[in-house]
Amino acid sequence: MAKDKVTITLDRAKANRARSLTASRSVSEVIDLALDRLIASETLRSDVAAYRRIPPTSDERAIAKVADTSGLRDDTDWEALYADLADESS
Numbered sequence: 001m002a003k004d005k006v007t008i009t010l011d012r013a014k015a016n017r018a019r020s021l022t023a024s025r026s027v028s029e030v031i032d033l034a035l036d037r038l039i040a041s042e043t044l045r046s047d048v049a050a051y052r053r054i055p056p057t058s059d060e061r062a063i064a065k066v067a068d069t070s071g072l073r074d075d076t077d078w079e080a081l082y083a084d085l086a087d088e089s090s
Contacts, residue, residue: 015027024030056064 018030022033
């Protein structure tokens, strides 16, 4: 993929913090990583929004009922882990 040199206004402290958190070698690498993560996040948000607009069909619901979900089980008590967030939304 072709890359271009650009001039941007940058919060240097924020860039350096991001660089240390991601162990990136350069600010350019941090920005590239940030853009990749933004694209993935917004794509997911868009996909979820589209899914909410179009509910699953009866065939899709039937498939979900017979799917093997054993891999989704774990010992984490998610309700307890996020109890403080539930209290905030009340």
